[in-house]
Amino acid sequence: MNLEEFLGTIRDEVEDRISNDNHTIYPEHAYMEMVFEHLGDIGVAVDGPEISSHQYSISNKKRLLSGFSLSEDGASLDLFVCLYQNSEQVVDVPDAKLKEAGERCLRVFNDCIDGTIDNAPGLDSSSPLITIAQLIKDVREQLEEIRIFVITDGKTKSKNFKPKEKADGKLLRLEVIDIERLYRHQLSGKPSDDIEVDLQAGGFSVPCVQFRDDAADYDYLLTIIPGQLLYDLYLKFGPRLLESNVRSFLDVKARGTNKGIQNTLRFEPEKFMAYNNGLVMIVDQLVVGKTSQGTPVIHALRGLQIVNGGQTAATIFFSKRKFKDIQLEKVSIAAKIVVLKKENNDVVKQSDLSSNRPFHQHLERVANSTFCPDGVSQWFYERSSGSYTTMLALKGRTPVQLRELKKVIPSSRKLTKMMVGKLVMGWQGKPRVVCLGNEKCFKEFMAYIDEMESKSNYTQPDKEYFKQIVGMNLILKYANKVSKPQFPQGQSFIATYAFSAIASLIGSKISFGYIWQKQDLSSPLKQQIESTVKEVGKFINSTSGGRQISEWTKKQELEDMLYEQQFTIVEADIPELRE
Secondary structure (H helix, E strand, C coil): CCHHHHHHHHHHHHHHHHHHCCCCCCHHHHHHHHHHHHCCCCCCCCCCCEEEEEEEEECCEEEEEEEEEECCCCCEEEEEEEECCCCCCCCEECHHHHHHHHHHHHHHHHHHHHCHHHHCCCCCCCCHHHHHHHHHHHCCCCCCEEEEEEEECCEECCCEEEEEEEECCEEEEEEEECHHHHHHHHHHCCCCCCCEEECCCCCCCEEEEEECCCCCCEEEEEEEEEHHHHHHHHHHHHHHHEHHHCCCCCCCCCCCHHHHHHHHHHHCHHHHHHHCCCEEEEECEEEEEECCCCCEEEEEEECCEEEECHHHHHHHHHHHHHCCCCCHHHCEEEEEEEEECHHHHHHHHHHCCCCCCHHHHHHHHHHHCCCCCCCCCCCEEECCCCHHHHHHHHHCCCHHHHHHHHHHCCHHHEEEHHHHHHHHHHHCCCHHHHHCCHHHHHHHHHHHHHHHHCCCCCCCCCHHHHHHHHHHHHHHHHHHHHHCCCCCCCHHHHHHHHHHHHHHHHHHHECHHHHHHHCCCCHHHHHHHHHHHHHHHHHHHHHCCCCCHHHHCCCHHHHHHHCCCCCCCCCCCCCCECC
């Protein structure tokens, strides 16, 4: 499958989403939803992103915001701008257009900080952007960095730009998520291809000791990384360096490991290597040369990921930014670098959010062997990121074959492991965890699976379990569908809480076999979902105290309050309910 064919697959999925929502969402919003689902997979850690589109102008200068996300610790703010081309052919998007989009988004941030937003034309106190502005003001002092992401279905030359300190004195990053970046990951499963490091150009000389084993799947090196080099790497690449890109930085004000690292950096930098366990890195390619004395030295790295020690890297970076007098030239970090041999590049994918765990393997096998009641169509479980696209590429060799394959297994029947994690945790009564975002929810989900597997009566997923997952998916999708036109902000977060409320209200009585046979929900059950979404939305808005819904729903306080509420059962005769 080439890039243009991949774009066609993406366009089909966008159309599916629009159709499933009765054409109530814009194409660019459907595309952003897709991208948000893949952020962790393509190397970007984002906490519970929300679509919130706003355009306005002041003094003939345009402003543009398509969405935002704030990390749970308030240290990182992500702002999104969508440049949706909606073209059947791959369109090149020039760097100048990307920078212009980034500038328009940055103006929104600055308007929020200096209060200009309060008098922006076309905005009033009820606008969601005013609430976003207040949120930004509230976290202004603790913000460490701002990332602006330009999301596009076009192809760009640059995927990221040099970081700057331009926004309210904060570190500013501009990254691009284009169709090529999605394509590269979907087909190769590797988010780190674009991380290339030329040590010679940076003026670093990193000696190493090499270990080779022709019988092994990898070679490895032992080395010592200069503190300044690690700082520079984090400055350029940020959390994309970290395996699975789970945000590893915790507030250095907190007790524990990070504070210990910070104190060593400040007061005993020369002893850092003695106190710290060091780093483990994985690379796809590595160039080793020799000094004039014949000592092996690393010249360049490609496809770099830090798989152990991400917390060390992030804390060194943020500590130096906070305490300018830290002497990084005295800091050294021990490191082991694993060099993956070409035929074993899939080793990185084993860390792809536990996709090779027995639970996911069993669920994949069940999905592949289970047909819908028509005996032809199926649901697809995407155990490994990009496997749905790969399946289309392998089996849909001709346009006719591809078209027929998409009829049998449409993108609307694709279940990712992230989606399954959200469904299970939401149904288990933990909507707050779901609202924290894909990465954190999935981590909690796998902890839940670990707990289940430790019990003597645990059995791996079977067809009945898979049918339950499909039924839960249909319920959550309908909750999202009815939430969108009712609430101006936080629709997906409200739908998540409504989903958990429905599970608490009638979940134990639902016959998922009935839903499977219909491959749809009955009208009475849909009416129940509509009622619950409405009641939950009012409850969340009334208790938010003016806070952004996406932030309020991440609080344990709200989750506790949810189960103290009495929600209405509007239909006694719901056919899905067992006696």
